[in-house]
Amino acid sequence: MQLTNVREHNLGTVLNTLATSDSPLSRAGLAQATGLTKPTVSRLVDELLSAGFLLEHAPTRSAGAAGGRPSTPVSIAEASVVGLGASVSADHVAVNMIDLRRHVIASAETPLTRAPTPRDAVVLIADLAAQLLAETPHTRVSGICVSVPGRLTPDGRRIRSAPNLGWDDAPLAELLESAPGLEALDVSIENDARLVAETELVNRRGEGFVLVYGESGIGGAVVVDGDIQRGANGWAGEIGHLCLDVDGPQCRCGRRGCLEAYASYWAIAQQSMQAGSGYISEFFAALEGAEREAAIERIGSSLGLALAQVLNIVDLPTVVLGGYFRHLAADVAPLINAQLDRHALAAEAGDVRIETTTAAARPSLAGAALRAIQPVFDAPAEWIRRFGG
Amino acid sequence: MQLTNVREHNLGTVLNTLATSDSPLSRAGLAQATGLTKPTVSRLVDELLSAGFLLEHAPTRSAGAAGGRPSTPVSIAEASVVGLGASVSADHVAVNMIDLRRHVIASAETPLTRAPTPRDAVVLIADLAAQLLAETPHTRVSGICVSVPGRLTPDGRRIRSAPNLGWDDAPLAELLESAPGLEALDVSIENDARLVAETELVNRRGEGFVLVYGESGIGGAVVVDGDIQRGANGWAGEIGHLCLDVDGPQCRCGRRGCLEAYASYWAIAQQSMQAGSGYISEFFAALEGAEREAAIERIGSSLGLALAQVLNIVDLPTVVLGGYFRHLAADVAPLINAQLDRHALAAEAGDVRIETTTAAARPSLAGAALRAIQPVFDAPAEWIRRFGG
Structure with a gap:
């Protein structure tokens, strides 16, 4: 691995360890959980803290370590970075928001009496996304992933066919990228059943x-x-x-x-x-x-x-x-x-x-949100840079 | 890797390099082809030579290397070690013999007017195998793999069902292991289409x-x-x-x-x-x-x-x-x-x-033979020991 890759990998490891931990962890605890040295962990944590991805808690003194230095546990800062999941269905369009803890922190949907056209679906998604983002003013968005009950073209940009929506060769990625409020976001599309399978694989x-x-x-x-x-x-x-x-x-x-x-x-x-x-x-x-x-x-x-x-x-x-x-x-x-x-x-x-399925309701929406936040775990340094950190 | 595994691996590499070479190779040539050091290659070649797996050719002096030491090319010794492939079909039973060059050096078959019973198939296989082995007196046999148009039990020992042979839960491995002339051999069974797929994957x-x-x-x-x-x-x-x-x-x-x-x-x-x-x-x-x-x-x-x-x-x-x-x-x-x-x-x-399919006639028989000789490439030292070398 090149040095930048090592740093990305280690930042991702720290971030993921904190995301899957039930409680805040000290730098020493993180070092133990990740196998990284304590100086390395300290440097990575400082980087994630200054980017606002993490939150520092009140110092604690561990039991039995009388006279030892107090440790300062850190955890993922709620809603500091979010991904947007969206799903298009014959009966509704939904959007949710997931943060780095992989908790869904907000969701909204519009019921439909008939399947939306691609354009309508994109307008509805953009409206719902704007609504959720307005309610979470200080967050930064990693991207949006849209679940569709249809087959994609190999480049993942168009819906080749979604018979139950009546869609045929719909340029969905392009439409999403030019929708108000979504222009700045990384956009991806995926088949709904595949996202359900991804959600299911967690369990x-x-x-x-x-x-x-x-x-x-x-x-x-x-x-x-x-x-x-x-x-x-x-x-x-x-x-x-x-x-x-x-x-x-x-x-x-x-x-x-x-x-x-x-x-x-x-x-x-x-x-x-x-x-x-x-x-x-x-x-x-x-x-x-x-x-x-x-x-x-x-x-x-x-x-x-x-x-x-x-x-x-x-x-x-x-x-x-x-x-x-x-x-x-x-x-x-x-x-x-x-x-x-x-x-x-x-x-x-x-x-x-x-x-x-073992996942909660709307597993394709859950899967879409997981997809939308995953890039931050894969390349945290890249996202710190993109967010201007 | 442990040392014994390294040795097995390197012996297998040398053996495989010679098996796939069109012409004999010098120790220097083998070192170049395998990336192993020349002393390592020399030691491995000596081991394979003394086991009779290889053959030493007349020394040659490479062009332009006047005054250099002559090199002594080696190649796989024809028919020194063989594997037996067999196939059971509704219209015939066939056996072939493959050597370490992966050349089929002999084959024989018995046409049938009706599908054989498991017992009959084993008798026919044992007879054909005995016939081929009698024609190749100084060889050593690594094992026999039998191709069957049916589904195996998960342990690979029985045929759960082969409707086109009329077989139902046939203890084929056991029958083969107790057949005259086959007792000493490693026996395996495989579905015919899977063996055809393996043969096809070569190309x-x-x-x-x-x-x-x-x-x-x-x-x-x-x-x-x-x-x-x-x-x-x-x-x-x-x-x-x-x-x-x-x-x-x-x-x-x-x-x-x-x-x-x-x-x-x-x-x-x-x-x-x-x-x-x-x-x-x-x-x-x-x-x-x-x-x-x-x-x-x-x-x-x-x-x-x-x-x-x-x-x-x-x-x-x-x-x-x-x-x-x-x-x-x-x-x-x-x-x-x-x-x-x-x-x-x-x-x-x-x-x-x-x-x-790109393979020649009887691709399932060819695949069975490849399976039967493969263990020698996977663990040559083990086979040198088993052959009493």
């Missing part, structure tokens, strides 16, 4: 699983030994458009018999008497009686068949259900298992585990 | 592709950045039992609508007037007229649909056709591409490349 480090995420559409991710598979175009894990029946119902993507044509919100709501104008999750929560049973049956059997195909190809031990599938998991799991018994080789080796 | 180092291998059944492998995906049970890439239609024809595995129920030798031969009693590859080569057209159509459209599912999950840029699919590739490729256009997201990013 499933190193694990292998297939994630299925039901929201505007049906997204997915294949995770092998803790690595989210990308694929040649970045589209690996697109379970929503697996063909279950070549003569099956028309999908919004233009193809026939896709999983989404059976088990997506859109497909289920079409068959329901209930108006589907509120939040997608509320729609599923409100289903009852015969309509709920029909939806469970349709989702469980189609999702099970699709998962059997996926498992025959990737042979992973666990399926993780997220989004609205999470709320239906107890009822759809037996139907999924029945389909796996029928069509998946893996069933010969014993039951595949059907689990649910 | 496709670091690449990503989906391999489909048509032989007794239809095997497959998913290769990401040169890594053959394993999966939780070692069954990743089992494209043959993807369900194309839940109401489709019965498969030999007991399920319905599997790719094998459409495009396997067994499924095609069932629909053919032509007797399917010879070699599988000859059956396809001999197909003509309307029967050939029907087979091409059936294989191309079912394989294309199955590959669309696979690509939606793993998003790889290339499909590699092996076995009898290789011989039909020119005719089935347009049908596969049409199905990918219809059902695979990847088609939106441009054409998926449809290629064929």
Whole structure:
């Protein structure tokens, strides 16, 4: 490593150690936790303090160290630097703000009765971001990451296709970069299911699983030994458009018999008497009686068949259900298992585990925010410079 | 690394450098090629020479080095150490012998008119192996690896299921270890398609592709950045039992609508007037007229649909056709591409490349032999000891 890289790396280590610590740490404590020498830690802490990333607490004298020098614990300064996460969905646009402690310190959303256009989505995101930033006047922003239920172009700048938003080749990064209030920010975009998988990996480090995420559409991710598979175009894990029946119902993507044509919100709501104008999750929560049973049956059997195909190809031990599938998991799991018994080789080796996402609500939004703040941990010196510190 | 590991590693490096060199190398040449010091190389070469792994050639005096000491080139001693590869198929059992140059120096096979039982397969393998070893009297054998068109148990000792051989939970490793002439050998077993993928990777180092291998059944492998995906049970890439239609024809595995129920030798031969009693590859080569057209159509459209599912999950840029699919590739490729256009997201990013395996005939047998000799490169000192050198 070159010297500047060593410094970046060590600053990141100190910052990350403090971010994941439950309580303030002294320089000696940090040296112990990081394996760095105390002089090195002191120099790094001073740098982070003067940039305003850290906060110095009142000196304490450790028990039993009578006569020793008092130590001055430091911690991450709340809201000193934030990242913005955003998510675009068929039923809402949301923005949240995460600080270096990786705590969500503010969030706001706008419910929608129909999917937004790319331009509308960007206007809504910029408005929500401005609102959150106005409420947090002295902060500095590392960037914004936007979660979208669609497939990106390989350069990560455009949405190639998001059928459940009705988007087709939308220049989202460009639109975001020219939106009022966002011009100065680093902008990135990511597929929603991939961000859910990243959020999930915080609790499933190193694990292998297939994630299925039901929201505007049906997204997915294949995770092998803790690595989210990308694929040649970045589209690996697109379970929503697996063909279950070549003569099956028309999908919004233009193809026939896709999983989404059976088990997506859109497909289920079409068959329901209930108006589907509120939040997608509320729609599923409100289903009852015969309509709920029909939806469970349709989702469980189609999702099970699709998962059997996926498992025959990737042979992973666990399926993780997220989004609205999470709320239906107890009822759809037996139907999924029945389909796996029928069509998946893996069933010969014993039951595949059907689990649910462990993160809180809006895991794609949480994942977007984590992405937005991560660059500060990767290159703190670079950000101190950019913030004019 | 510990000292013994360093020695093993360096011995392996020297051995491998000589194995992949077109001509004998001097100690100085080996030092240059490996980056090891000349004294180290000399010591390692002496060790390999006294074990009989290498051969010393007549001293030569390099041009322009008048008056310099003559150098004595060394090369791998032909057939001094061999590995045995074997393959079990519905139409034949074959064994070959590979030496440290990774040249196949002998092979033999027994054609079959019906799939062998596990016991019969082992007897045939032992007979063929004995025949090859009798023809190469002064060799030492590192082990035998057997390729099987089926799924192994996680411990690699049994065949969980090989529907196209009619095998179900066969204790193949145990049978091999107690077969006359094989008792003293290290025995391993591997899925045929995985061995084909390994053979293919010699020419496709670091690449990503989906391999489909048509032989007794239809095997497959998913290769990401040169890594053959394993999966939780070692069954990743089992494209043959993807369900194309839940109401489709019965498969030999007991399920319905599997790719094998459409495009396997067994499924095609069932629909053919032509007797399917010879070699599988000859059956396809001999197909003509309307029967050939029907087979091409059936294989191309079912394989294309199955590959669309696979690509939606793993998003790889290339499909590699092996076995009898290789011989039909020119005719089935347009049908596969049409199905990918219809059902695979990847088609939106441009054409998926449809290629064929680059290895010679019997790539699974070649892969088995490579597996059988590899341990000698991994731990030469250990093998020198085992051979009593």
